[in-house]
């Protein structure tokens with residue numbers, strides 16, 4: 001994976017991947033020429049986000065306007081946090097954005113602070129290259145009348161550290177581990193105040209909408225999934241990288257047209273990061289939008305897609321991923337500790353060909369019964385892996401991988 | 406009335422499932438599980454409150 005390679009869908013006028021800045025940041029002068037930090041009224045920004053139907057790019061796809069409005073309607077003081085932790089191992093888009101266009105994120109964070117009436121703004125990071133690019137950007141930040149100070153909060157990299165309650169807990173001086181809900185951060189987050197935790201790409205998209213309007217945003221994508229999204233295409237494709245794509249094309253088209261197609265046939269797909277579990281090759285025919293990806297048993301998530309080559313044994317891949325869940329669990333919830341181990345042990349036996357006869361039935365059951373059980377959604381990811389694997393392992397397509405022509 | 410279960414605090418003692426089996430069960434891993442979205446029927450309100458009070462880990466929260 002070339003970490004910082006980025007491009008746009010062929011022929012698309014880019015919104016975020018401007019300058020194709022692959023290996024270097026856009027300078028402050030270039031950012032200002034592109035409209036970043038230009039004064040703009042924020043009184044109607046939340047309504048614009050609603051018209052645009054902007055959805056969170058951190059993985060949940062939650063409508064941005066609802067969260068922003070909930071924070072604005074909470075009692076002052078309020079806090080906004082740009083979540084750039086990017087704990088998802090198969091995603092690189094937030095790192096690309098933070099290293100190449102840190103000002104686009106800071107701009108979005110300042111507009112969010114103005115729109116919800118926050119007097120504190122924090123950028124939450126873990127990857128060292130993003131810490132230096134953002135630190136540099138903060139040094140050269142132009143003086144904007146009335147803007148809040150922007151703080152940097154750096155945390156040790158870990159998957160659960162990017163979960164929103166872990167984000168607030170860490171900023172509050174505690175460990176970067178999730179808390180039980182309720183309350184959620186929009187009610188009680190940093191210092192106990194209403195806190196907007198938003199993914200860095202969501203903020204950059206919101207800034208684009210503030211400057212260009214909701215109609216312009218909706219000019220690309222589909223009516224139910226409007227706009228563009230940063231996706232990370234990786235694994236067995238010819239040109240892995242971060243791509244700005246419109247919603248509404250098939251996943252196969254995205255891989256073909258952006259990433260140069262499959263490099264080793266297709267044995268399966270992990271879409272929506274690792275969180276949505278595993279899918280067979282038929283997922284390439286599904287449309288890349290929230291509804292169709294969900295209907296196909298997967299999800300858009302944070303936009304990361306890993307293609308598995310035709311000779312990768314899916315049983316081994318899922319067993320490895322399941323063990324990763326055991327290691328990354330915050331080990332706070334009894335059901336997560338036991339549930340992830342049960343899933344990993346079962347998948348490991350399956351991979352070795354020595355699973356009990358009821359192994360698939362168990363995996364299918366955990367795919368449902370372990371949903372929503374942890375303090376955070378981490379365990380849902382492990383449950384998705386168990387559930388999706390149990391479904392596809394019996395399908396013909398998985399048993400007969402397609403070799404590359 | 407709505408109940409919330411804190412999965413970090415729950416240690417699986419099972420008092421909730423004994424006292425209010427219509428809302429709580431102990432799952433195959435030994436931890437409490439909500440049997441619904443947490444909304445409590447009027448007829449269950451007393452036993453739900455009892456379950457919350459009886460939880461040694463204070464893992465059950467009641468709103469409304």
Ligand SMILES: Cc1cc2nc3c(=O)[nH]c(=O)nc-3n(C[C@H](O)[C@H](O)[C@H](O)COP(=O)(O)O)c2cc1C
Pocket residue numbers: 055056057058059060061062064067083084085086087088159160161162163164165197198199200202203376377378
């Ligand atoms: C285990 C776990 C890890 C997460 N890690 C991240 C992360 O690294 N970055 C991120 O933006 N969101 C992450 N999220 C989602 C956040 O909780 C939160 O929904 C998101 O930051 C909100 O931003 P958005 O509404 O703009 O998507 C994670 C969620 C879970 C359950």
Ligand code: SF4
Pocket residue numbers: 160177178179328329330331332333334336337373374375376377378379412
């Ligand atoms: S569900 Fe798992 S990862 Fe999430 S808080 Fe509980 S133990 Fe930690």
